[in-house]
Amino acid sequence: MTLAYDVDTHAAPSRVSELMERLGLRMTFAKDEELYAQDDDADLIYMVTSGAVRTTRLLSDGRRQVSAFYYAGDLVGLETGPAHRFSAEALCDCTVLVVKRSSLKAFAGDGELDRAIWEATRRELERTQDHLLVLGRKTACEKVASFLMERAQSDRSTKVSLPMGRQDMADYLGLTIETVSRMLTQLQSASVVEFDGSRHFRVKRWDALAQMVE
Amino acid sequence: MTLAYDVDTHAAPSRVSELMERLGLRMTFAKDEELYAQDDDADLIYMVTSGAVRTTRLLSDGRRQVSAFYYAGDLVGLETGPAHRFSAEALCDCTVLVVKRSSLKAFAGDGELDRAIWEATRRELERTQDHLLVLGRKTACEKVASFLMERAQSDRSTKVSLPMGRQDMADYLGLTIETVSRMLTQLQSASVVEFDGSRHFRVKRWDALAQMVE
DNA sequence: CGAACTTTTGAACCCCTTCAACATCAGTGG
DNA sequence: CCACTGATGTTGAAGGGGTTCAAAAGTTCG
Missing domain, CATH: 2.60.120.10 (Jelly Rolls)
Incomplete structure (x- = not known):
């Protein structure tokens, strides 16, 4: 990336x-x-x-x-x-x-x-x-993980902000907002990231995130 | 296109x-x-x-x-x-x-x-x-149609050749070879294209093809 | 012809979508 | 301050498009 x-x-x-x-x-x-x-x-x-x-x-x-x-x-x-x-x-x-x-x-x-x-x-x-x-070869979860990684590398602070809503993320990744939301929940449950509201997150396990992104 | x-x-x-x-x-x-x-x-x-x-x-x-x-x-x-x-x-x-x-x-x-x-x-x-x-927003059928249109516009002769196999087409479109094959059969059944072997085709209905491509 | 490979077809399964309901948040005015 | 409202986000259940697995049909080339 x-x-x-x-x-x-x-x-x-x-x-x-x-x-x-x-x-x-x-x-x-x-x-x-x-x-x-x-x-x-x-x-x-x-x-x-x-x-x-x-x-x-x-x-x-x-x-x-x-x-x-x-x-x-x-x-x-x-x-x-x-x-x-x-x-x-x-x-x-x-x-x-x-x-x-x-x-x-x-x-x-x-x-x-x-x-x-x-x-x-x-x-x-x-x-x-x-x-x-x-878009061509990744699963929904990997797509969302790729997106979070991209943002996290851009905004190097520990608290990463998401200026876009779920619809924009979905249209960027070729998914629906529901799937994006579910994958975010899933990544949080797996302690890969932690959300503070819907527009701010922190990466908890860089290794796990990196692995999903490839 | x-x-x-x-x-x-x-x-x-x-x-x-x-x-x-x-x-x-x-x-x-x-x-x-x-x-x-x-x-x-x-x-x-x-x-x-x-x-x-x-x-x-x-x-x-x-x-x-x-x-x-x-x-x-x-x-x-x-x-x-x-x-x-x-x-x-x-x-x-x-x-x-x-x-x-x-x-x-x-x-x-x-x-x-x-x-x-x-x-x-x-x-x-x-x-x-x-x-x-x-890759992001088209259905399998539209993907295959887009690919055929791309090839047909490149190779302007009536008989269009496909130098690549189904696996290459699938990996280009983010699909499996089976799905590519099924969509090709489907497009042929709908008289949109006509195949002569697996590597040569002719567009029969440009309007229909153009519509699927957008 | 016969072997290896590619392509097509069939059937079962699954990931993601669709549709629906609920939750959360921001803004507004009583 | 809180009720109201609309927008945004989350969660659940059912359905479908594409995948997976398997086998048949077609093609290439010795």
Whole structure:
């Protein structure tokens, strides 16, 4: 499991953060508000500065797949060609820096920036590939364990927070909310994790969690 | 569904093919032979010139996920940082051009080449994201239909060939070979496709197939 | 032809879903 | 402060889609 969300090894190194700060527009989004919609022109790039964002895609009958979650420091909106292939929504009230692709292109000579965006895209690919294995070949319990591990490695504090609800977790893992809930209960009963409310947990047995994740 | 495998809109435009021809070493691999293994140094890039290749990843208990299939013209081995995160194996006897990353780096000034590799990686990300939706939220029948559609759009002839066996299809779609086989029979019974042996088919009802794929 | 492998088909089982009820929590206003 | 309300999360029981196990049918290649 990668440490893609670890702030220290992050998608947007400080140099890029600086550039975003300088060129970008600061915006706030309320919970569930849309940063952009599927098929929108992809002329903007976003950097989360607080809160969290999800990218999703819908089937015509309403089935939903959450592709990824993004946290402070992450770049959102890279996953596209000319048009966005996902929609992006705020998981909770959050602030982002928005910058036009064209503004960034003006700095194309800046190798460091190019490199940062390239690195972020490459890591996005790696994360998505990791996710493929989870969705394709893991059991419900292993899926939930993988998700908790991912969060725990991102938020290195002992108390890990979950900014998303059960439905978002379910749509991320290809499960139902009921199954997610049951697996969480199960993992807690096995003393692998301990929940404090529905949105905060602590890992009690790293070895057991790691084994389920592979 | 993208046309990522369509030769005309391909990952490796002719200019890159030329460069690969000039710098690369031609190699042949027998069916099931390994181009590279998981965790190998990723210092080589491959271009398939004939045959087909799969990239796979294993869980410790043997469960396998096929990440992608690659055909003539496709670049393989881009999905990595310093080490390969998948193994790559020949689906059938095939020939590839192999070139050192460092050799290509010597041409880093060549914007067209950089751009081609960037484009190939971006398309790889898009394909993987499409695959996420299939694995996470589609039924067995829709998964198989999605796969057939993908192949049919790649191989635009009326007789579409399947270079991979049922096990590879199953591991690509997160199913068992039995389920794949049953769904294929079902799609044929519904006159959506028609098989000629187990490795060749023809789409009879594009509308029906497209609807299952979304 | 005959052996080994792949694919298909059948039947029983099980993991996850579905449907339903209950619990918990946050926010609101009396 | 507490009752009310809607949203969110948990738990239970029944059902179904896909898996598992087994065997037959088809294919490949010596």
